[in-house]
Amino acid sequence: MISRQLIHTFFSVLLLLGMALSLAAHAEDSADASQAKQLLEALDVRSYDAKGEAIKQLAQSDLPQKGEWLEALRDGRLQRQKDGGRFVIVESDQGREWPIKDAISGEELGTATRRDLDKVRINNQLRSQLQGLAATADLDSPDTGRREAAAKRLIGEVDETTADSVAVRLEQETDGDVKARLRTALGLYRLEQGEADAIDTLRGSLDPAVRNALRPIAAGDGPLADEARTALNGIEQKLKFNRWLQTLYFGISMGSVLVLAAIGLAITFGVMGVINMAHGELIMLGAYTTFVIQQLLPGQPGLALGLSIPAGFLVAAAFGIAIERGVIRFLKGRPLETLLATFGISLILQQLVRSVFSPLNRSVVTPDWLQGSLVINDALALTLNRLAVIVFCLIVFTALMIIMRRTRLGLEVRAVTQNRTMARAMGVKAARVDILTFGLGSGIAGLAGVALSQLTNVGPNMGQSYIIDSFMVVVFGGVGNLWGTLVAGMSLGIVNQVIEPWAGAVLAKILVLAFIILFIQKRPRGLFPQKGRAAE
Amino acid sequence: MMQDVQTTSLFKERSTLLVLGALLVVTVAVTLANLLPQGHPLYVSTFTVSLLGKYLCYALLAVALDLVWGYLGILSLGHGAFFALGGYAMGMYLMRQIGARGVYGNPELPDFMVFLNWHELPWYWHGFSSFPFAMAMVLLVPGALAFVFGWLAFRSRVSGVYFSIITQALTYALMLAFYRNEMGFGGNNGLTDFKEILGADVWAEDTRRTMFIASSVALAAGYLICRAITRSRLGRLCVAVRDSEARTRFIGYRVEHVKLAVFVVSAMLAGVAGALYVPQVGIINPDQFSPLFSIELVVWVALGGRATLYGAIIGALVVNYLKTVFTGVMPEAWLFALGGLFVLVTVALPKGIAGLLRFRQGQARTAASRQEAKA
Numbered sequence: 001m002i003s004r005q006l007i008h009t010f011f012s013v014l015l016l017l018g019m020a021l022s023l024a025a026h027a028e029d030s031a032d033a034s035q036a037k038q039l040l041e042a043l044d045v046r047s048y049d050a051k052g053e054a055i056k057q058l059a060q061s062d063l064p065q066k067g068e069w070l071e072a073l074r075d076g077r078l079q080r081q082k083d084g085g086r087f088v089i090v091e092s093d094q095g096r097e098w099p100i101k102d103a104i105s106g107e108e109l110g111t112a113t114r115r116d117l118d119k120v121r122i123n124n125q126l127r128s129q130l131q132g133l134a135a136t137a138d139l140d141s142p143d144t145g146r147r148e149a150a151a152k153r154l155i156g157e158v159d160e161t162t163a164d165s166v167a168v169r170l171e172q173e174t175d176g177d178v179k180a181r182l183r184t185a186l187g188l189y190r191l192e193q194g195e196a197d198a199i200d201t202l203r204g205s206l207d208p209a210v211r212n213a214l215r216p217i218a219a220g221d222g223p224l225a226d227e228a229r230t231a232l233n234g235i236e237q238k239l240k241f242n243r244w245l246q247t248l249y250f251g252i253s254m255g256s257v258l259v260l261a262a263i264g265l266a267i268t269f270g271v272m273g274v275i276n277m278a279h280g281e282l283i284m285l286g287a288y289t290t291f292v293i294q295q296l297l298p299g300q301p302g303l304a305l306g307l308s309i310p311a312g313f314l315v316a317a318a319f320g321i322a323i324e325r326g327v328i329r330f331l332k333g334r335p336l337e338t339l340l341a342t343f344g345i346s347l348i349l350q351q352l353v354r355s356v357f358s359p360l361n362r363s364v365v366t367p368d369w370l371q372g373s374l375v376i377n378d379a380l381a382l383t384l385n386r387l388a389v390i391v392f393c394l395i396v397f398t399a400l401m402i403i404m405r406r407t408r409l410g411l412e413v414r415a416v417t418q419n420r421t422m423a424r425a426m427g428v429k430a431a432r433v434d435i436l437t438f439g440l441g442s443g444i445a446g447l448a449g450v451a452l453s454q455l456t457n458v459g460p461n462m463g464q465s466y467i468i469d470s471f472m473v474v475v476f477g478g479v480g481n482l483w484g485t486l487v488a489g490m491s492l493g494i495v496n497q498v499i500e501p502w503a504g505a506v507l508a509k510i511l512v513l514a515f516i517i518l519f520i521q522k523r524p525r526g527l528f529p530q531k532g533r534a535a536e
Numbered sequence: 537m538m539q540d541v542q543t544t545s546l547f548k549e550r551s552t553l554l555v556l557g558a559l560l561v562v563t564v565a566v567t568l569a570n571l572l573p574q575g576h577p578l579y580v581s582t583f584t585v586s587l588l589g590k591y592l593c594y595a596l597l598a599v600a601l602d603l604v605w606g607y608l609g610i611l612s613l614g615h616g617a618f619f620a621l622g623g624y625a626m627g628m629y630l631m632r633q634i635g636a637r638g639v640y641g642n643p644e645l646p647d648f649m650v651f652l653n654w655h656e657l658p659w660y661w662h663g664f665s666s667f668p669f670a671m672a673m674v675l676l677v678p679g680a681l682a683f684v685f686g687w688l689a690f691r692s693r694v695s696g697v698y699f700s701i702i703t704q705a706l707t708y709a710l711m712l713a714f715y716r717n718e719m720g721f722g723g724n725n726g727l728t729d730f731k732e733i734l735g736a737d738v739w740a741e742d743t744r745r746t747m748f749i750a751s752s753v754a755l756a757a758g759y760l761i762c763r764a765i766t767r768s769r770l771g772r773l774c775v776a777v778r779d780s781e782a783r784t785r786f787i788g789y790r791v792e793h794v795k796l797a798v799f800v801v802s803a804m805l806a807g808v809a810g811a812l813y814v815p816q817v818g819i820i821n822p823d824q825f826s827p828l829f830s831i832e833l834v835v836w837v838a839l840g841g842r843a844t845l846y847g848a849i850i851g852a853l854v855v856n857y858l859k860t861v862f863t864g865v866m867p868e869a870w871l872f873a874l875g876g877l878f879v880l881v882t883v884a885l886p887k888g889i890a891g892l893l894r895f896r897q898g899q900a901r902t903a904a905s906r907q908e909a910k911a
Contacts, residue, residue: 275697327879327882327883330883331882331883334882335696335697336611336696336697336700337882337886338882339611339697339700340831340834340835340838340878340881340882341878341879341882341883343831343878344835344874344875344876344877344878344879344882345875345878345879346875347871347872347874347875347878348871348872348875348876348879350871351868351871351872351875352872354868354871355868464827464828468701468704468705468708468827471701471704471705472701472705475698475701475702506712506713506715506716507713507716509709509712510709510712510713513705513706513708513709514709516702516705517685517688517702517705517706517709518688520692520694520698520702521688521689521691521692521694522692524692524693524694524698
C-alpha cells in the first residue's frame with residue numbers, strides 16, 4: 001500500500017516538475033523569439049549604414065542562431081518571404097526549388113522559388129565586415145561543441161580583420177580543446193605573417209592545415225626552415241604513433257570478434273572434443289535473431305539490441321542442443337564423422353536462412369549511442385561500435401571464465417573432460433554435462449552473432465567466413481585452454497591489421513593462414529598446450 | 537587372409553573386373569550412341585557426353601581421396617586444391633593455345649593480362665605452350681604441394697581433425713590467393729574461352745568424345761593404380777597406420793614415409809582429374825579451391841563407402857547425378873539434400889552404399905551356406 005502511494009506521489013511530483021520546466025522553457029523561447037525578430041527586422045532596412053549597426057548589434061547579442069544568420073547574410077541566403085514577411089534561410093540555392101527553413105525557429109518550411117522571396121541585400125563593405133564576424137560569432141556560444149566547431153573552422157581562415165578578436169577569445173576561453181584549436185588557428189596566421197615564434201605554438205598539432213603550412217617553409221632555407229623541419233618531424237612522429245594506436249585499436253577489435261567467434265568453439269571443440277562445423281551458422285543465427293527482433297520493434301534499435309543479447313544466446317543454444325541431441329551424440333568418439341555431419345547441418349542451416357530471409361545480406365540498424373566515434377585527436381578516433389564489441393568480448397570472456405572456474409557446471413565439465421568414466425563413476429551425469437556444455441558453447445556463438453551484426457551486414461554466408469578463422473584461433477591458442485583462445489584471437493587480429501596496410505586484406509589473411517599452418521608444424525598443440533592429466 | 541589377397545592377380549579380382557567392365561561398357565555404349573544420327577531414339581547428345589566425362593573426372597578425384605581417407609585414415613579437406621591446381625595447369629596450356637584469337641588479339645598475352653595492362657608474360661607461364669610440359673606440371677605441381685605440405689605435417693605428427701582443419705585452411709588460403717588478379721591466373725574469372733587442344737577444336741564433337749574416352753581411361757588407370765597400391769605391402773602398411781599408428785611406428789616402420797608417399801600419389805591423381813575436367817567444362821576458376829567443394833567430395837566417398845575404391849566411384853556418380861537433377865528442378869533444395877546426405881551417411885550409413893552391397897552379399901552367402909548345411 002505504502003509503496004503504491006509513494007509511487008503515486010513520485011509521479012505527481014515528476015509531472016509537476018516537467019510542466020514547470022516546459023513552461024519556463026516556453027517563456028524563455030518567446031522572449032528570445034521577439035528579440036530575434038527585432039534584430040532581424042533591423043537588418044532589413046534600406047540604409048547600409050543602419051544595416052552595419054544592426055550587424056554589430058547582432059554580433060554582440062547572445063543569440064544561439066547568430067553565427068548561422070551572419071553566414072547566411074554574407075552568402076545572400078538570409079531572405080524574407082514576400083507572403084507574410086517571415087525571415088527564412090535558404091539552405092541551398094541550387095536549381096529552381098530552394099529548400100528553406102525558418103530563421104528563428106529553424107523549422108523546415110519545404111521549398112520556395114526565387115519569386116517567393118526577397119533577399120536581405122548587402123554591399124561589399126558589409127560583406128568584409130561579415131566575413132570576420134561570421135567566423136568568430138560562434139566562439140561566443142555557451143555550447144562548448146559549437147565553440148570547438150567554430151574554432152576548427154577558423155584554422156587557416158584567420159586574417160587581419162579577425163586576428164585580434166581571436167586573440168581576445170583565446171584569452172577568455174576556458175575549455176582546453178577549444179583553446180588548442182584557437183592557438184593553432186592564431187599560430188597559423190602568425191606563421192603566414194612570418195613570425196618565427198609562431199612555430200612553437202604549432203608544435204604537436206595534428207591538424208592537416210598545420211602540416212600543409214609547415215611543409216613549404218620546411219622546404220626552404222634559413223633558421224625558420226630548420227625550426228619548421230623539427231616541428232614537422234615532431235608532428236610526423238606523433239602522427240605515426242597515433243596511426244599505430246589506431247592500427248592497434250582495429251587489431252584489438254578484430255581480435256575481439258575472433259575471440260567471440262572462437263571461444264564457443266573452444267568449449268565445444270576444446271573441452272568436449274567435438275568438432276562443430278556448424279558453429280559459424282550458430283553465429284549467423286545469433287545475428288539473424290538481432291535482425292528479427294529489430295524488425296519486430298521498429299524505431300527502437302537500442303531496446304532491440306538489448307533484447308537480442310539474451311535472445312541470440314537462447315536461439316543459438318537451442319539449435320546447438322538440438323544438434324547435440326539429434327546428431328553428435330550418436331557419433332561419440334568418431335571425430336571425423338562428427339565433422340562431416342555437422343558440416344551437413346551447416347549447409348542445411350544456411351539454406352534454411354536463405355529460404356526464410358532471402359539470400360541477400362540484411363543490414364541491422366546500429367542504435368544512436370553506438371554510432372559515431374570517440375574522438376581522441378585529429379588522427380585518432382575510436383568508433384563506438386567497435387569499442388562496444390571489445391568491451392562485450394571481455395565481459396563474455398570473464399563470465400565464461402567464472403562459469404568454468406567457479407560453478408558446479410564448470411567443475412563437472414572439467415571432470416568429464418579429464419576422465420569421463422571416472423567422472424561418471426563419481427556420480428556426474430555426463431550426458432547432461434554434454435548438453436549443457438554444448439548449449440553454452442553454442443549460445444556464445446549466438447552472442448558473437450549479435451555483436452557481429454553491429455559491425456557488418458547479416459547474411460547467410462557470414463558463418464562460413466568465420467569458421468575457418470575460429471578453428472585457426474582455437475588450434476593456435478591450444479585446444480582446451482580459454483586463455484590461449486583469448487591470446488591467440490587478439491594476436492591474430494592485431495597481426496592481421498598490422499600486415500594489412502602493406503599487403504592488402506586478402507594477402508594479409510593468406511599470410512596469417514600460412515603462418516598458422518607453419519606454426520602448427522612446430523607446436524602441434526598450440527601456444528598453450530595442456531599439461532599433466534588434462535592432456536589425453 | 538593376407539595370402540589370398542596376394543596370390544590372385546589384380547586382373548582376376550572380381551571387384552576390379554566389375555569396375556573395368558562397367559566402365560568399358562558405358563564408354564563404348566555412350567560413344568556409339570553419340571555417333572548415331574540426331575533424331576535416333578538411342579542418340580546421346582554431346583552435352584550429355586561431356587557431362588558424363590565431368591562425372592568420370594569427379595570419380596577419379598573421389599578414388600584419389602578414398603586412397604588417403606579410406607586406407608590411410610587421413611581426412612583431407614583440401615583435395616579440391618590438388619584438383620584445381622591440375623586444372624589450372626591444363627587451363628594455362630589451353631590459354632596459350634588461344635594465341636592471337638583472343639578478344640584483344642594479343643599473340644603473346646592472354647586476354648586478362650592485356651586487360652590488366654601487363655606487358656610481358658610472368659615467368660611461371662613460360663613453357664605452358666608445350667603440351668608435354670603442361671602435362672608434367674599437372675602431375676608435378678599438385679605432387680610438389682602435397683609433398684611439402686605432407687612432409688611438414690606428417691613429420692610433426694599432425695593428424696586426425698587437426699590435419700583436416702589445416703588442409704581446409706590450405707585450400708581456403710589458395711582460393712583467396714587465386715581470387716587476386718595480381719597472381720596472374722585471371723582472378724575470379726579464372727581461365728576460360730579456350731579454343732583448341734592439341735590442334736583440335738575444344739568444342740568439336742569429336743574432341744568432346746575423345747576427352748570423354750580419355751577421362752574413362754584415366755579413371756580406369758587411376759583405379760588400377762590405387763588398387764595395386766592397396767593390394768601391395770604398402771597398402772597393408774597403410775591400413776596398419778590407419779588402425780594403429782603408434783603400434784606401426786613401434787614395430788619399426790617409418791609411418792610418415794608411408795603417409796607421405798600415398799598422399800603425394802593421391803594428389804597427383806587429383807591433379808590429373810582436374811586436368812581432364814577443365815577442357816570438358818571449358819573453365820577453371822578459384823571456386824574449385826573453395827572448402828565447400830573439397831568437403832563435398834568427401835561426402836561422395838562417404839556415401840559410396842570408404843576403403844573400397846569402387847564405392848568412391850559409385851558415390852561420385854550418384855551424388856553428382858543428384859546434384860544435376862536437383863539444381864535443374866529445384867535449386868534451393870540442393871543444399872538441404874546435400875546437408876541431409878552428410879548427416880544420413882555419417883549417422884545411418886557409416887559404410888556407405890558399398891557397405892549395403894556387401895551386407896546383401898554377406899546375407900546371401902550366409903543364406904546359401906545355411907542351405908548347404910541343411911542339405
